[in-house]
Amino acid sequence: MLPMKSRYALKALVFLARHQADGPIPVAGIAAAEAIPVKFLEAILLELRNSGILTSRRGPTGGYQLRVAPQTVHLGDVIRNLSGPMAPLPCLSKSAYHRCGECVDETTCAVRLLMADVHAATLRIVDGTTLAALVARVDAAASGEAEGQSQRCRPQEGPPSAKLDFID
Amino acid sequence: MLPMKSRYALKALVFLARHQADGPIPVAGIAAAEAIPVKFLEAILLELRNSGILTSRRGPTGGYQLRVAPQTVHLGDVIRNLSGPMAPLPCLSKSAYHRCGECVDETTCAVRLLMADVHAATLRIVDGTTLAALVARVDAAASGEAEGQSQRCRPQEGPPSAKLDFID
DNA sequence: TAAAATCCTACCGTAATGGTAGGAATTAGG
């Protein structure tokens, strides 16, 4: 499960990307628009600022603003900054690697072989998607409500396995 | 993070797939071979049996055994049975779906649009891989230690993004 | 009948999650 912290952050960032022109936006405004607990969002945006993605200004007319262009914000970095590494195994994280005590040989570990693929696929998506791209996809989804499969959502047809559509 | 429960389960299943011919194998044997806490593994194998993947026999000469062919065991089902649905968002799980209270419109939710891709990619891997295939990959990794990229591990080259190799 | 195994229930310490409370520091406008 993607933690609330990251979900709220993504929503806030999309919102900020949309209102880039409107100058700094106060936490309360974003929280109201996106139905996020104010004090919690406050803490989140602060972290986002400390990690360099946002700028802030205090006092009246203050608020938060994107520091960099949405095209340069990789969503994976956002998630990582707030919720830590997302590797499904300690031995698969580059930033927080540590050995799996129980595994004798890392190169022939079945669990690792399987999850390495999962992790790679995840990274390709979250790090390959920028904030700008995400905003674009939301727009596409909002307008093209009736069309078939927009953009990259196509299942990428592998061997058709009957059950795959009915579980999780 | 993939829970220990699932990691242990996968290891045990690979072990059992290897020793299919040797008749029922006691928990203690697997636990020793794979460095898994005995009582914990006991509970895991019991669950695996109750979900139909394993057979058990009690008393001396008893133990656990695969009930079905390794080719028919989808790894995704194993993980789900032990650790619940793996959808990164409640609104993405088919088996345990429930609305994300805070999100107004599900079809234009940015978080959902992003994570749907992640989830789909994950499912394609874990449900597309059988126990037999995993055993085969372990064997391949064990023998072909020096060769380049065995089987499906290839990065599937998308747009080369310099940083992707240095994080998580 | 003794030993080896599965089966079952209950418990338990630790850490992460998803917040809340309260206030200090900064800044704009009057």
Added chain:
DNA sequence: CCTAATTCCTACCATTACGGTAGGATTTTA
């Protein structure tokens, strides 16, 4: 210079999930 709006910072807290452990009941073979 005063007030109100805002960010900033620290501390706390309730609930849950995780990773097991303990102890024994039941079944089966030899």
